[in-house]
Amino acid sequence: MSKNSNILNWESYNDLSLVEKGNLISHLPHTLISQQFKRTQINELCRLASKIRFICKTKEGAYYLKSILCDKRAMLYFAQPSSRTYLSFNAACQILGLDTMDVRDSKTSSEIKGESPEDTVRTFSSYVDLIIMRHPEGGFAEKIALMLSNTNREIPVINAGSGADQHPTQALLDIYTLERSFECNKGIDNKIILFSGDLKRGRTVRSLAWLLTLYDNVKIIFSAPQELQIKSDILEMLDKAQLNYVVSENFSEHLSEVDAIYMTRLQDEWDSDNDTNEIDRKKFQIDSSHLKKMKKDAIIMHPLPRREEISTSIDNSPQAMYWRQMRNGMWIRAALILKTFDRENKIYDWEK
Numbered sequence: 001m002s003k004n005s006n007i008l009n010w011e012s013y014n015d016l017s018l019v020e021k022g023n024l025i026s027h028l029p030h031t032l033i034s035q036q037f038k039r040t041q042i043n044e045l046c047r048l049a050s051k052i053r054f055i056c057k058t059k060e061g062a063y064y065l066k067s068i069l070c071d072k073r074a075m076l077y078f079a080q081p082s083s084r085t086y087l088s089f090n091a092a093c094q095i096l097g098l099d100t101m102d103v104r105d106s107k108t109s110s111e112i113k114g115e116s117p118e119d120t121v122r123t124f125s126s127y128v129d130l131i132i133m134r135h136p137e138g139g140f141a142e143k144i145a146l147m148l149s150n151t152n153r154e155i156p157v158i159n160a161g162s163g164a165d166q167h168p169t170q171a172l173l174d175i176y177t178l179e180r181s182f183e184c185n186k187g188i189d190n191k192i193i194l195f196s197g198d199l200k201r202g203r204t205v206r207s208l209a210w211l212l213t214l215y216d217n218v219k220i221i222f223s224a225p226q227e228l229q230i231k232s233d234i235l236e237m238l239d240k241a242q243l244n245y246v247v248s249e250n251f252s253e254h255l256s257e258v259d260a261i262y263m264t265r266l267q268d269e270w271d272s273d274n275d276t277n278e279i280d281r282k283k284f285q286i287d288s289s290h291l292k293k294m295k296k297d298a299i300i301m302h303p304l305p306r307r308e309e310i311s312t313s314i315d316n317s318p319q320a321m322y323w324r325q326m327r328n329g330m331w332i333r334a335a336l337i338l339k340t341f342d343r344e345n346k347i348y349d350w351e352k
């Protein structure tokens with residue numbers, strides 16, 4: 001864990017571009033935005049995740065893993081609904097022997113007595129060695145992490161989803177899923193990935209799109225109704241990174257060329273007055289008739305939860321990767337936690 005004497009304050013940090021923020025965070029112990037990752041780090045996390053998965057298969061291995069971080073405690077602070085992310089982080093902590101505590105509703109904390117959210121999280125930091133947090137406010141995890149980095153108790157913060165802007169650990173598990181799926185097909189380089197659904201407000205797509213810029217010659221197709229299309233800030237970022245993309249309102253015309261389809265649900269919890277449920281999304285749904293048009297080894301992903309965008313009739317197809325994708329989340333999060341505490345050598349020790 002790094003100790004820092006010269007961390008920016010929130011205002012100066014907030015003026016930086018995402019890439020500049022990523023460079024700054026990469027020197028800190030936190031996981032906050034996908035722009036902080038380099039490809040070598042992602043490769044290492046994927047390798048570690050696979051090793052943890054393998055070691056966990058035997059009772060001796062599982063017991064050994066549980067000893068690695070048994071001296072640490074983690075706080076799961078989830079001020080927004082979550083099933084998969086919460087459970088997989090909790091499971092990842094259990095695999096590595098960390099004890100966990102949680103607050104899943106800020107109404108049960110002293111925020112209800114008028115305490116500021118910053119003070120609430122600083123309080124948590126007195127009792128634990130890691131904070132894993134999900135928050136409805138974009139940038140809040142970054143604000144908290146910078147605040148802690150400026151105190152004498154700099155504990156790591158992992159962003160488990162912030163507002164409609166970032167979900168870096170989902171992006172990591174998505175990459176791990178793509179890596180594993182394309183293992184015998186020359187990896188992620190040169191692949192075509194189609195994103196569909198609510199691209200405007202889906203934080204998973206925003207985080208994953210950046211990670212894909214770290215691979216060679218990847219092409220992205222953003223296919224969604226115009227009202228839900230990807231925002232210009234992401235496209236500008238992809239332009240700068242020279243990633244080839246297409247913005248399209250046609251879904252079916254791309255099916256035969258893609259290597260992966262990444263579906264997302266309507267994020268109508270962000271609706272104010274205009275009800276996005278009225279938008280016709282039928283042309284952006286997938287069932288077995290679409291599968292027939294796709295390459296035999298092309299995969300379908302979804303961060304879940306889903307609504308009607310993927311028919312349950314394809315759930316047991318070998319191309320439906322979303323169930324395995326979910327389980328991959330537990331392994332890559334365990335790898336990330338291990339790396340956060342600089343204990344990855346313990347995994348290599350096991351192999352000796």
Ligand code: NCD
Nearest residue numbers: 084085161204265303304305
């Ligand atoms: C996603 C999220 O919370 O952003 N879910 C998840 O973490 N698996 C996607 C979503 O809610 O649509």
